[in-house]
Amino acid sequence: MAALENKHFDLGAGSVRDLNQFLHKELPASGIKHIEIENPDGQHSIAVGLDAPVEIDILGHAGYFIGGMNKEANITVHGNVGWSVAENIMSGSVRVKGNASECVGASGHGGLVVIEGDASSRCGISMKGCDIVVGGSVGHMSAFMAQAGHLVVCGDADPGLGDSLYEAVIYVRGEIRGLGADAQIEEMSEQDLSTVQALLQQAGFDYDPKTFKRVGSARQLYHWNADAHQEY
């Protein structure tokens, strides 16, 4: 890759504000295809609001809202992240090489989020069409009120999984320690197997899709029903 297509940004010297301003205003027309961000040092809101096909490597641990509302960019964090990585992601991808704290991909509308380690609670909360693949385990209440998209968990899932699910689908390879209200374990169809296969491939994990269980919505909370036990 030509030197002009690469850029280094040192967050030890410059600010997150300077970085994001550059990413929003100058990057799209710059021809730059790859950006390395050094010394993130747990700072928040790094590389939010991207709207360009660029590869971004964040070299270290980062804070909250990394890659928030991402479009088109492919962001990799070489470390751990705080809350709500890739919140409201629209397209492109965000990959975390380490672990992620709470609310991974919250309300994500599209694109792919990969957590190579573990993700804490409410992973995939309110997701609206994005795909999330977690190499390790997820915390409690993951995919809470998830509306569309897929959450693939290669490890275990803590209690309250898929509480109040809409049409999003969860696949878990390990132990399911408890389902949330209106979530149920369902048969894996051929379509499910190919969906899991494709997502694992994109995420770079080599597991047999047949070892995953499918969790979907029983759709009993879709309408008011006086005779059902009211969770609300």
Added chain:
Amino acid sequence: MDKPIYRKPIYREGNASYNDSTLHYIRQAAEHGLYEIRGLGAKRQLPTFDDLTFLTASASRYPLEGYREKCDTKTVLGTRFAKNPIELDIPITIAGMSFGALTANVKDALGRAATIMGTSTTTGDGGMTPEERESSKQLVYQCLPSRYGFNPDDLRKANAIEMVIGQGAKPGGGGMLLGQKISPRVAQMRTLPEGVDQRSACRHPDWTGSDDLTIKVNELRELTDWEVPIYIKVGATRVKNDVKLAVAAGADVVVVDGMQGGTAATQQVFIENTGIPTLAALRQAVEALEEIDMLGQVQLIISGGIRTGADVAKALAMGADAVSVGQAMLMALGCNSPTYFQDGKEIDASEGYARLNTAAGYCHHCHTGQCPVGIATQTPELEQRLDPDWGARRVKNYLQTLNMELTTLARACGKSNVHNLEREDLAALTIEAAAMAGIPLAGTNWVPGEGL
């Protein structure tokens, strides 16, 4: 001689505990096994701005000429951090109401009227429609717990962002839109199955406590390059704490929605039994800003039952920078009116109200989607009952009237700028209002609770 007729009198002893409305409530609960859901705001009697009066000019103050001397109404919101604060011609804004709860025609009419009058309108719990973006010069984009349709493209088109923590009709509760109104377009915008009874989350998906809110507000700043103001809206409960936390989180503008604030659908138990009246909320919000020395640096918008120009003037005198109006805008459009206008004709709406077991003046059935006047619906046939041209004119007239009343009162108080109205211009007419608003009871220097 005929025997005298003895008429045994029927004695009806009133029962305050089990009156008509309580009996109705118990019967409904026994029949349905579900709480009642309805629209609009609190209907119970509460202290309001009606309980205040202006001490207009006399020998000790002199008034401005009503028709000759200028009274400025320009209002600037978001001066703290935003590069581009919102500049409004009048201090009366249109509150957040969703496409879904309302028709696209209504959102269009509100936008057009707001633009003509130089004020802003606000999206709602359903995302931004192209119609309202097109028609609204100044559009505030709400960031709600559901995040339905929330996306960076619309975020970048917004003139301000309103982080909604709660609303006065249901502080602590989530949004609600019943299946009748989840039309194909609404379902698509919200990524929901058509016809589902939507019950939104009450907490945001990506932050919880106030420290997180600070980081979230910073993210919104970063997403929009610090260009547009960020409002934080709270339902009025622990107002002092919440306003201070909103300011600490970095808000440019704090919006406080009192318990008379409306909704298109929520549990009646919420509407009538949560929050504090707008009058009390405003006083506490102003005191909170004073205590942290941020009055004037962070702007304050008050909402919840603002209906008249007098309400606006009193709110400004108490310390608000602007007001926000929701329900009354819909009433200007014909909500609860006995008739509607379609194809240039006035048409009787009684049958539509009767189908909902109600009548004009009593309707709060926004949640059913069967709005007899074509405002709170997603049914194509009913939507036709509100012509957006006609509606925009009505809303514009209403806003204009409020503004004229506001300046009339301000001039009479000797103010050349409506933002110069002050608490000293007010007196309270009831002890409750005096206590809640912190304004002396008329004819006295007494503010109940003061000095305690």
